[in-house]
Amino acid sequence: MxxxxxxxxxxxxGLGAAIxxxxxxxxxxxxxxxxxxxxxxxxxxxxxxxxxxQLMGPDYAKGRAVIDAFHASGAGYLPxxxxxxxxxxxxxxxxxxxxxxxxxxxxxxxxxxGAVERPVPVPGWTLPGVQTAGGLQILMKASGLAxxxxxxxxxxxLLWLLAAQMAAAGAPPLAVVETLPRGRYLGAVRALPGAMxxxxxxxxGLGLIARVLRAGVQVHRGAAALRIDGTDRAEALCFRDASxxxxxxxxxxxxxxxxVVPNQQATRxxxxxxxxxxxxxxxxxxxxxxxxxxxxxxxxGDGAGIGxxxxxxxxxxxxxxxxxxxxxxxxxxxxxxxxxxxxFLDRLYHPGAALPGDETVVCRCENVTAGAIRRAARDGAIxxxxxxxxxxxxxxxxxxxxxxxxxxxxxxxxxxxxMQETGYFRIRPPLKPxxxxxxxxxxxxxxxxxxxxx
Numbered sequence: 001m002x003x004x005x006x007x008x009x010x011x012x013x014g015l016g017a018a019i020x021x022x023x024x025x026x027x028x029x030x031x032x033x034x035x036x037x038x039x040x041x042x043x044x045x046x047x048x049x050x051x052x053x054q055l056m057g058p059d060y061a062k063g064r065a066v067i068d069a070f071h072a073s074g075a076g077y078l079p080x081x082x083x084x085x086x087x088x089x090x091x092x093x094x095x096x097x098x099x100x101x102x103x104x105x106x107x108x109x110x111x112x113x114g115a116v117e118r119p120v121p122v123p124g125w126t127l128p129g130v131q132t133a134g135g136l137q138i139l140m141k142a143s144g145l146a147x148x149x150x151x152x153x154x155x156x157x158l159l160w161l162l163a164a165q166m167a168a169a170g171a172p173p174l175a176v177v178e179t180l181p182r183g184r185y186l187g188a189v190r191a192l193p194g195a196m197x198x199x200x201x202x203x204x205g206l207g208l209i210a211r212v213l214r215a216g217v218q219v220h221r222g223a224a225a226l227r228i229d230g231t232d233r234a235e236a237l238c239f240r241d242a243s244x245x246x247x248x249x250x251x252x253x254x255x256x257x258x259x260v261v262p263n264q265q266a267t268r269x270x271x272x273x274x275x276x277x278x279x280x281x282x283x284x285x286x287x288x289x290x291x292x293x294x295x296x297x298x299x300x301g302d303g304a305g306i307g308x309x310x311x312x313x314x315x316x317x318x319x320x321x322x323x324x325x326x327x328x329x330x331x332x333x334x335x336x337x338x339x340x341x342x343x344f345l346d347r348l349y350h351p352g353a354a355l356p357g358d359e360t361v362v363c364r365c366e367n368v369t370a371g372a373i374r375r376a377a378r379d380g381a382i383x384x385x386x387x388x389x390x391x392x393x394x395x396x397x398x399x400x401x402x403x404x405x406x407x408x409x410x411x412x413x414x415x416x417x418x419m420q421e422t423g424y425f426r427i428r429p430p431l432k433p434x435x436x437x438x439x440x441x442x443x444x445x446x447x448x449x450x451x452x453x454x
Contacts, residue, residue, distance in 0.1 A: 001104045003027040003076065005323060006093055008083045008266065009112035011039020012063075012309045013301030015070045016316030017110050022073035024324035029076035029104060031083050031095050033432070037067050039114055040134065041309045043141045046071075052144050055168050057161070059309065060141070066313070084430035084438075088270050091296050094442055096434055101442040108296050110319050111267065114312070115260040115302035118282075119406045120154055121356040124228030125256060126364055133162050133257035146171035150253035151237045153177040153226055156349045159257050160208040167215035175218035175249055177239055179258075181352065182222050188348040198340035201308070220247065224354075228254055258351050261405060262303045267293065268427035276419040279346045280306055282405070283424055291319050298322070306346075311338035355406075355413055362410065363403040365396020370410055377414035383423045384408050397433050400425045 005021050007014045010032035021028045030037075038045050042063025045053060053061040070077075081097035086109070093104040117132045124130065133152060139145050146169040152159050155178055163173050195202055213219065222242030229236045229248070238248045261282040264274065272293045274283040284305045291298045300319045301312035318331040356362060358371025368391045373381075381387045384394065384407045393407050394400035400407070404425050412422040430439065 001029060003029045003106050005108050005110060006104050006106035007110045007112055009114055010037040011041055011112060011114050012313035013316035014112035015066050016313040017300060017320045018075040019069050019073050020317040020320035022075050024326060026324060031078045031081050033082045035080050037070055038063055043138060056141060056165055082432050084432060084434055086266060086269055088294055088297060096438045101438050108323055111299040111303055112301050112316060113263045113266050113303040115306060116263045116401055118258045118261050119402050120256040120258045121360050121362045121406050122226045123360050124230060126361050127228055127230045127234045129234030129252050130228055130254045133158050133255040136255045137162050140165060147253040149174050149251055150255055151175050151177060151249050151251040152255045153237055154257040155179050156257050156259040157205055160212060163217060164208045164211045167212060172215040172217050174251055175220060177220045177223045179223050184348060188344055191344040191347050195341040195344040198337040201341040259349055260306055265427050265431050269431060281351050290322050307339045307342055311335050314338060355409055362406045363393040365398055366392040368393040373407055373410040374414040377411045381411060384411055384425045387411055388425060394425050
């Protein structure tokens with residue numbers, strides 16, 4: 001299979017790129033591990049009932065039109081296929097689906113792999129009943145189910161969006177417990193003039209907060225020292241409020257959230273250079289002004305830096321326009337407008353430097369605590385890879401997606417060094433766990449050779 005363009009990821013960026021590339025006459029194959037297009041943002045938007053699309057809000061509902069345009073574009077589509085190996089020279093993608101593994105040899109590759117939620121390792125976060133806010137939202141999108149009596153805790157726009165969606169579904173959360181420290185709103189004000197150049201996201205955020213308050217949801221601001229109590233499952237969220245008092249909210253469902261970070265798995269596998277971005281408290285892959293990571297490889301959307309769904313969709317279109325040789329000025333201006341509020345949001349919702357206590361489990365797959373990671377760093381582990389070797393942190397089924405940022409931050413803290421120096425996990429194929437039979441049947445080239453298209 002040798003298309004002009006292969007795209008990995010069927011979220012806003014991937015769909016925008018596919019539609020634009022087909023309009024320009026390019027042959028396209030889009031690979032995605034989900035059964036339907038939409039990514040996390042528009043999950044199920046093409047097939048769920050109209051009432052559920054309206055319940056989730058206008059940003060979700062508009063995904064239906066994009067998904068319909070993608071299906072009508074004539075782009076090749078491989079749903080339920082995991083891109084488990086990517087090679088840069090020559091450009092090749094191995095993906096596994098219901099029929100086994102196949103190799104794609106595109107002329108160009110666009111990574112549209114999006115973001116993952118930042119880990120929130122607090123005492124008790126491994127108990128049944130504790131989920132990410134994104135997980136609770138996926139439950140609503142995929143099944144129309146909202147957890148009753150839940151408590152949402154952390155910081156970020158998703159907390160307020162989810163709380164408003166749950167209220168609209170008739171199951172408002174018991175409380176929103178926001179962990180922004182005192183003075184954070186004032187500190188973000190200096191970035192407000194830039195955000196007001198395109199005030200839509202700010203107005204939307206204020207509207208969500210107003211809807212949550214009208215629904216009678218408790219709101220606790222300035223919370224710290226989060227802890228989930230429980231024996232066999234979550235029973236309560238405990239925290240210290242802004243006045244210094246200890247609080248306890250009884251709940252069997254707790255949704256944690258502390259923003260999102262770029263999904264680094266594919267770019268790390270390709271050995272793309274990454275730089276620590278303090279504003280977003282995340283590693284960002286090195287990408288030039290034309291979205292290029294390496295010859296023939298581009299990246300669009302939140303995988304290159306968190307910008308939101310609108311910016312991701314436009315970046316996907318821009319990537320295709322660049323490959324096709326079309327005019328790009330209008331799209332670049334649109335991306336700038338879509339990202340205008342990002343500096344304000346980055347300052348407001350910066351996760352800060354607080355790290356978990358020694359007894360808190362950080363790597364859930366291998367049950368590795370923060371204290372064990374600190375001891376490994378003091379004993380000579382200079383980065384996450386050495387911690388992985390000593391402790392198996394990052395070697396479970398999630399392959400470091402859940403614990404990676406926290407492991408790197410703990411090593412940096414223990415050694416008194418910066419995040420750039422500390423680095424991140426070295427990623428190897430397969431990008432996600434696969435049956436050995438899939439790898440054994442793959443048509444891979446021998447060293448120094450190139451496989452023919454299947």
